[in-house]
Amino acid sequence: MERRRLALLSGYAFATFLAFPQPVAGRVVDLGIVLAWASPGLLVLGLDGLAPGRAARAGFAAALAAHAAILHWIYVVTVVYGHAPAAVGVVAPILLAAYVAAFTAGFGAGCAWLAARGAASPFALALLWTALDHLRSFALSGMPWATLGYAQHANAALLELAPYTGVYGLSFATVLGGVALARGARNALAGGRPGAGVWAALAAVAALHLAGIATATRPPGPGAPTVRVAVLQGNIDQAFKWSPDWAERTLGIYEELSLRAASQGAELIVWPETAVPAAIDADPALQERIARLARETGASLVVGAIGLGPGADSRRVGFYDSAFLLGADGELVARYDKSHLVPFGEYVPLRDLLGLGLRAVARGIASDNVMPGPGPQVFQLAVGAEGPRRITVGVPICYELVFPDLVRRFVRDGAEILLAITNDAWYGRTGAPYQFLAITALRSAETRVWTARAANTGVSAIIDERGRVRARTRIFERGLLVHDVPLRPPPLGGSFYTRHGDVFAWACWLGVAGLAWRARSRGVTPG
Numbered sequence: 401m402e403r404r405r406l407a408l409l410s411g412y413a414f415a416t417f418l419a420f421p422q423p424v425a426g427r428v429v430d431l432g433i434v435l436a437w438a439s440p441g442l443l444v445l446g447l448d449g450l451a452p453g454r455a456a457r458a459g460f461a462a463a464l465a466a467h468a469a470i471l472h473w474i475y476v477v478t479v480v481y482g483h484a485p486a487a488v489g490v491v492a493p494i495l496l497a498a499y500v501a502a503f504t505a506g507f508g509a510g511c512a513w514l515a516a517r518g519a520a521s522p523f524a525l526a527l528l529w530t531a532l533d534h535l536r537s538f539a540l541s542g543m544p545w546a547t548l549g550y551a552q553h554a555n556a557a558l559l560e561l562a563p564y565t566g567v568y569g570l571s572f573a574t575v576l577g578g579v580a581l582a583r584g585a586r587n588a589l590a591g592g593r594p595g596a597g598v599w600a601a602l603a604a605v606a607a608l609h610l611a612g613i614a615t616a617t618r619p620p621g622p623g624a625p626t627v628r629v630a631v632l633q634g635n636i637d638q639a640f641k642w643s644p645d646w647a648e649r650t651l652g653i654y655e656e657l658s659l660r661a662a663s664q665g666a667e668l669i670v671w672p673e674t675a676v677p678a679a680i681d682a683d684p685a686l687q688e689r690i691a692r693l694a695r696e697t698g699a700s701l702v703v704g705a706i707g708l709g710p711g712a713d714s715r716r717v718g719f720y721d722s723a724f725l726l727g728a729d730g731e732l733v734a735r736y737d738k739s740h741l742v743p744f745g746e747y748v749p750l751r752d753l754l755g756l757g758l759r760a761v762a763r764g765i766a767s768d769n770v771m772p773g774p775g776p777q778v779f780q781l782a783v784g785a786e787g788p789r790r791i792t793v794g795v796p797i798c799y800e801l802v803f804p805d806l807v808r809r810f811v812r813d814g815a816e817i818l819l820a821i822t823n824d825a826w827y828g829r830t831g832a833p834y835q836f837l838a839i840t841a842l843r844s845a846e847t848r849v850w851t852a853r854a855a856n857t858g859v860s861a862i863i864d865e866r867g868r869v870r871a872r873t874r875i876f877e878r879g880l881l882v883h884d885v886p887l888r889p890p891p892l893g894g895s896f897y898t899r900h901g902d903v904f905a906w907a908c909w910l911g912v913a914g915l916a917w918r919a920r921s922r923g924v925t926p927g
Contacts, residue, residue: 408446409462415439416466419551421834428834432551439548440575441582443504444511444525452509452516459508460501467497470546473830477745481638481826492744499543503532510912517919522583522601526576527911533571534905537803541743544802546835548574553838557612559867562845563895565904566804570842572908577605616866624886627783627791627817630661630669630699631854631862635878638825641856642677650677655693657880662697664882667728667783668791669699672856673721673798673823676705680724681735691730700733700781701726702795704821704854707737711771718771721746723795723821727782737773738797740806745799746770776800776809791816791887798822801840805901811847811894816887818843818851824875825857833859833875841867848895849888 419435421428443462447455471493479489510528514520529548537544549570552558561569580601584594634653640646654675661669680687680703694701707722721738743749747769776796782788794810794817801807801820810818820840824833837859844851845867853861858875862883871881888894896903 405446408442409458412439412442412446413462413466413469415442417469420470420546420831421838422831423829423834430554430834433554436548436551436574437578437581439578440529441578444579445582445586447508447511448515450512452512455508455512456505460505463501463504464494464497467500467546468494471496473827473832476828476830477826480828496543499540500536500546503536507532514915514919517922519915519919519922521597522576522579524915525579526572527908527915529575530568530572530905530908531912534568534902534908537805541749542803547571550835550838550842553841553867556616556866556868557609559845560612560615561608562842562867563848563897566846566897566902567842568902568905568908573605573608576601580605624888626884626886628665628667628882629817629852629862629885630664630666630880630882631852631860632657632661632669632671632675632880633855633858633860633873633878634672634675635857635876636825641825647677650675651689653878658693658697658701661880661882662699666697666699666882668702668781669697670702670819670821670852670854671704672854673704673821674706675856676703679706679708679719681708687732691726694726694728695730698728700728700783702819702821704797707735709737709771720771720773721797723797725779725781725795728788733781734779736777736779736795736797738800739773739775740800740803741770741772742799776806776813778810778813778815793817793819795819795821801836801843804843804846807843808847808898808901811849811898815849817885818847818849820851820853822853823856824859829875837861837869837872841869846895846897848898850885852883852885
């Protein structure tokens, strides 16, 4: 029995790891559309029959193995580019995986508690899993990387849930179907019948797919106005990015790419996060150089760079991870400062408690903590050489794209297009750039707006309003993409998810509370 349990939990860990894109032998293996279903099913079968305490420990151990493997790229971030000791690179992904595993432990305990009361139906477990996925998006600032729903990014039918439920609806459907399939297979192998609960769950998942297919194949509405957007990929290695010797060369690369983009008719040119390894605010000559480039190309520019402003101590200058928006006339229109920073990457939480000697990894931007901006904001840019027109844009920066509620606020406040800028050079040649692309695609599917994604070393991409990647670059290659991107004026605030946020996730919490009350009143079923 224990050997079988170990095999099932090991299968869960392996399926979870491969459910997210991973590079293997020079190719990207993306098996989520199949293995996403296996992951929760194997976990539930592996926990079957355990008391809540043992189920929590088993779930924690299995998830720790799965997510430490998924997050192996943190070694590259901390050691290869952050120059931390190798021990830090080994411990860091394990500690972060332990945070994720704590939620799986909670699922294991809840699963066993419900099972003891005869209430662990596929629907009940899907509600519990989804509620915990939602909690992971904000507890202790949140770390929703590798949320199960992202593994379904290539499932066009399930993606149609995203504008209503966010990524959490994909998690719910996956757990519902995965648990039902696993239990149905187990019962069949034992010579029994699947049971009404299993059939009901499978019917619900089938109905969701049919509805999604019907929606996805619906003819598009009237043509929307478009803007010709270019995303640039300078491919500046993280090892040299902040070197003074590379500053001039870096600028020259992005100037050359911008001119190429303009020659292809780009009206809006997007540079990646911190493409300019300097503070534009502090260097009038640099600001004029970029303004002159905007005038020469006749395009509006979105330029990632360092921003300056008041620090935590008003007597000192603060450093910000910023996007500078310039009009085609070279005038600085606005500056957006990244608001959700990376813990231990851009700032050290509880620094007074943990010690002043502890430093964040991203020391190229600032020698101390990077400062957070006030939150999502939208800006208007004038585009179009023939009769300029104004468009409203949102510019989420890197880690902000991991948080669905944060990104939806750009669109809720009027963004007609998302201009996502990031620097994925930190991740090296791991699965992280491809996993991050899948995360970004869900943001488009949720908000129903196109995303133009500029990444320093890739993957840069153009993503449509259904979360489909229309064009992409290879990683660690210099290049650009130019595409006519439809704008989505949001007179009603965009999609249901954009307008109302995590209603579905909170409904799952209510469902869990109702199940717990009902199961508690029912008592423990004699075994």
